[in-house]
Amino acid sequence: MMPMQKKRKTVSWTTIVLLMLCSGCAAVHGYHPDDPWESWNRGVQSFNDDVDAYMIKPVAVRYEAVMPSFAHHAVTNFFSNIDDIGVSINDALQGKYRQSAMDTARLLVNTTAGAGGLIDVGSMISLPKHYEDFEQTLGWWGVYSGPYLVLPLFGSSSPRGVAGLLGDAAMNPVSYTGIYFNGSVLTALAVSGGAAAVNTIDTRANSLMLEKVINEAAIDRYQFLKNAYWQRRDYLLHDGNVPDADVLNFQE
Numbered sequence: 001m002m003p004m005q006k007k008r009k010t011v012s013w014t015t016i017v018l019l020m021l022c023s024g025c026a027a028v029h030g031y032h033p034d035d036p037w038e039s040w041n042r043g044v045q046s047f048n049d050d051v052d053a054y055m056i057k058p059v060a061v062r063y064e065a066v067m068p069s070f071a072h073h074a075v076t077n078f079f080s081n082i083d084d085i086g087v088s089i090n091d092a093l094q095g096k097y098r099q100s101a102m103d104t105a106r107l108l109v110n111t112t113a114g115a116g117g118l119i120d121v122g123s124m125i126s127l128p129k130h131y132e133d134f135e136q137t138l139g140w141w142g143v144y145s146g147p148y149l150v151l152p153l154f155g156s157s158s159p160r161g162v163a164g165l166l167g168d169a170a171m172n173p174v175s176y177t178g179i180y181f182n183g184s185v186l187t188a189l190a191v192s193g194g195a196a197a198v199n200t201i202d203t204r205a206n207s208l209m210l211e212k213v214i215n216e217a218a219i220d221r222y223q224f225l226k227n228a229y230w231q232r233r234d235y236l237l238h239d240g241n242v243p244d245a246d247v248l249n250f251q252e
Helices: 004-023 038-066 069-093 097-112 134-140 159-170 173-180 185-206 208-217 221-237
Strands: 149-151 155-157
Touching: 038 149, 038 185, 038 208, 038 221, 069 097, 069 134, 069 173, 069 185, 134 159, 134 221, 149 159, 155 159, 155 221, 173 185, 185 208, 208 221
Parallel strands: none
Antiparallel strands: 149 155
């Protein structure tokens, strides 16, 4: 059976895709007041698409083909478990103390009974996966998102999203691998880089089916992804309870 967090991630993104289809998100190319960096963004997206097409996607397709289902799920669970460290911290920073306690319990259960996070025991005992990151925390504290920004390799983001990435990195134990290996820079880079590569390929493999929906539905792929990004961030920031006024207003 597919792990709970994978199901929820698929459902949430599928919902966003359907919202994009219903709202007719394709738009004419050109400058938009709410997208002042569109020229840069389109160029970077084109670069990212090329990197994905020639490097990441082929590896992800092969990975999906050769990895046994249980092993693929175990890798997804492992990185999700590491992510729960930051989730628990961001829960607390947003004043969600009950949810923080639940996510901390989930982390402990999956780390111990779940063999280091390879098995999602938490979802089996009513400790579901939550998605909280430092960008949501900044938004919760009133920090403005800024314009849409496409980052090389990282993809859709915003100025607040960049700060969020830095905060999430600070909460990720993989960032401190140099400490674990007596300050060896090369070993630390090899371990952290290897972990990031595996996580990227695993995540990409999980989104192969969704990509087909996007490519078939989007007249203007750039506008589609931009609107999907804002809708996703709005959904997460409001914990799924998006105000009616925001349904067709994709910028937070």
